[in-house]
Amino acid sequence: MSGSNHRMPDPGSPNFERVRRTMYRQGEADRVPLFEMSIHRALKEAILGRSLRTLEDEVEFWTTAGYDFVSIRAGVRSVVRGYHPRVREWQGQRGPDRGSAGGWVAEDRALIGSRSEFDSFPWPRPQDLGGYPDFEDLDGYLTSLAALLPTGAKLLIQIGYVFMGAWQIMGFENYCLKLADEPELVRDLHDWLGSSQLAVLEMLLQHECVGTIWLPDDLCYNSGPMAAPKVYQRYVYPWYRRLVDRCHEAQIPVGLHSDGDLTRLLSDLVACGFDAIHPFEPPMNDIVAVKRQWGDRIAVAGGIDLKGVLCSGTPAEVEAEVRQKVAALAPGGGWLLGSSNSIPDFVPEENYRALLAAGLTYGDYRRETKGSY
Numbered sequence: 001m002s003g004s005n006h007r008m009p010d011p012g013s014p015n016f017e018r019v020r021r022t023m024y025r026q027g028e029a030d031r032v033p034l035f036e037m038s039i040h041r042a043l044k045e046a047i048l049g050r051s052l053r054t055l056e057d058e059v060e061f062w063t064t065a066g067y068d069f070v071s072i073r074a075g076v077r078s079v080v081r082g083y084h085p086r087v088r089e090w091q092g093q094r095g096p097d098r099g100s101a102g103g104w105v106a107e108d109r110a111l112i113g114s115r116s117e118f119d120s121f122p123w124p125r126p127q128d129l130g131g132y133p134d135f136e137d138l139d140g141y142l143t144s145l146a147a148l149l150p151t152g153a154k155l156l157i158q159i160g161y162v163f164m165g166a167w168q169i170m171g172f173e174n175y176c177l178k179l180a181d182e183p184e185l186v187r188d189l190h191d192w193l194g195s196s197q198l199a200v201l202e203m204l205l206q207h208e209c210v211g212t213i214w215l216p217d218d219l220c221y222n223s224g225p226m227a228a229p230k231v232y233q234r235y236v237y238p239w240y241r242r243l244v245d246r247c248h249e250a251q252i253p254v255g256l257h258s259d260g261d262l263t264r265l266l267s268d269l270v271a272c273g274f275d276a277i278h279p280f281e282p283p284m285n286d287i288v289a290v291k292r293q294w295g296d297r298i299a300v301a302g303g304i305d306l307k308g309v310l311c312s313g314t315p316a317e318v319e320a321e322v323r324q325k326v327a328a329l330a331p332g333g334g335w336l337l338g339s340s341n342s343i344p345d346f347v348p349e350e351n352y353r354a355l356l357a358a359g360l361t362y363g364d365y366r367r368e369t370k371g372s373y
Contacts, residue, residue: 008353009360011066014153016211019068021333023212023253023275023299028333032326032363034066034356035301035336037158037214037257037278040345043352059148066360068153069211070145074138075129075159075200076193080168082111084129086122110171115185123192126199138203146209154211157204159243160257163217163227163236165193172226179231187235194239201243205250213247213254214278215240220260222284229265237272244273255301259341261285270297278302281340288328291335301336303329304355310339310347315354322358330363337363 011034018029044061045051052058062070078084082091091111112118127138145155161168166189167175178186204210217236220226240256247254255276256269261284262277269277279302280287287303294300304310309321322337329335337359343352361367 008066008357011063011360014063014068014150016068016152016154019154019212019336020253022336023255025275025295025299025334028330028365031365032330032335032337032359033068034359034363035278035338036067036343037071037156037216038342039071040343040347042345043343043347043349046349047353047356055144056148059145059150059153063150063153066356069156070149070153071156071158072145073158074141074204075197076161076165077158078129079124080161080165084124086124086128087111090122110174111169112189113170113174115182118185118188123196126196126203129196129200138200139206142204142207142209146207149209155207155209156212156214157210158214158216158257159197159200159204160215160217162190162193162197162215162239163219163232166190166235167226176227179227190235190239194242197239198242198246201246205246205252210252213243213252214257215243215255216257218257218259219265220258220262222260222281224261224264226260229268232265233268237268240269240272240274248273255299266290266294270294275299276301276336278336279338279340279342281306282308287325287340291329295332295334299334299336300329302338302340303335304337304339306339306341306344306347310343310351310355313351315350318351318354319358322355323362326362330365 015030018031019033019035021027021029022033041052047065048057048061050057052061059070079087082088112121129138142155149155166186169189170178175186201213204213218226219232225232244254253275255278256274257278259279259281262269262280263285276299278300280290280300282305287300291300303325304318304321309317313321325337339355
C-alpha cells in the first residue's frame with residue numbers, strides 16, 4: 001500500500017457485532033473496528049464524493065468509510081450549546097451577550113448564573129431532545145434512521161454532558177464560584193442534566209437500532225482534571241453509574257469520551273463500569289500502557305495522534321503509526337481504532353483516507369501476514 005496513494009479497501013458489509021465484541025473485551029473479531037464519534041462534514045463529503053443533504057447521505061458516509069455504526073447525538077447538548085429552539089427564544093429575550101455563541105461558551109457568563117435564572121429556564125422535555133437539527137421528535141428521528149440502516153449496522157448515540165453541561169450552562173468561572181457559594185444550585189443543575197439524560201436513554205433503549213451509548217464529557221485539561229476529583233465524585237460519577245447500569249441492564253455497551261490527561265481519574269472512571277474509554281490523547285496518555293494495566297476491565301478507543309501525525313504528518317506517516325498501533329494494541333482485541341480525539345476540518349483529506357485505508361488493511365485479523373507489521 002503506497003504512502004502517497006491510499007485507495008480505500010472494500011470494508012465489506014457493516015457488522016456491529018465486531019464493535020460489541022471489542023467493547024466487551026471478548027477477544028479478537030474479524031478485524032479491529034474503525035471508530036470515530038465526530039467527523040467534520042467536509043471530510044464526510046470528501047469520502048462520499050458529494051454533499052451531505054439527507055439522512056440517507058449520512059448513513060451512506062459511515063458505511064462507505066468502513067464504520068459499523070452511524071454516530072448521532074441526542075440529549076442535552078442542544079440545550080447546553082444554545083441550539084434548542086426554546087433556549088434560543090429565551091436567550092434572545094435576554095440579549096446577545098449571554099450563553100453560547102456558535103458552540104463556544106464564555107468563561108464568566110452563560111445561560112444560567114443564579115437560582116432565579118435556573119428556576120425560569122425553559123427546560124425542554126426529554127422527548128424534545130433529539131439530535132440536531134431535529135429537536136422535536138426523538139422517537140421519530142430514530143425510527144427514520146432505523147429504516148435507512150443497512151443490515152448489520154447500528155447507531156452509536158452520544159448523550160453525556162453531565163459535567164460539561166453544568167459548567168457550560170453556568171460559565172466555568174461562575175460554576176467554580178457556585179461550587180463554594182451555592183453547592184445546592186450546582187447539584188440541582190447536575191441532577192437536571194443527569195435525570196434528563198437518563199430519561200432520554202430510556203427512550204433510546206426502546207429502539208433496536210441502538211447499538212452503543214457514549215458519553216462525551218471532557219473532564220480534564222492536558223495537565224489534569226478541570227475540577228478537583230471530589231467534585232466529580234460528588235456530582236458526576238453517581239449519574240455515570242446510573243447511566244452505565246441502565247445500559248448494562250439493556251445489554252448495550254457504553255463508553256466514555258474525555259479529552260485531556262485522564263491519569264488521576266482513570267481508576268474512578270473504570271469503577272463507574274464503562275465498557276470502553278476514548279480517546280487517550282498523546283503525549284499525556286499512553287494508550288498502550290493503559291490497555292496493559294486496565295485491559296481486563298475496559299476496552300480502549302482512539303490512539304492515532306490527531307495533533308501530530310493526522311494534522312501535520314504525511315499519509316505515509318499516518319500509515320506507519322496505524323501499523324505501529326495495530327501491532328501494540330490489536331492482539332487479543334479490546335481496541336477500537338481511531339483518532340486521539342475526532343476528525344476536524346483541519347485534518348487533510350489524504351491523511352484521513354490513509355487512516356481509513358491503513359485501519360482496514362492492517363487491522364484485519366485474518367491477514368496472512370498477521371504479526372509482521
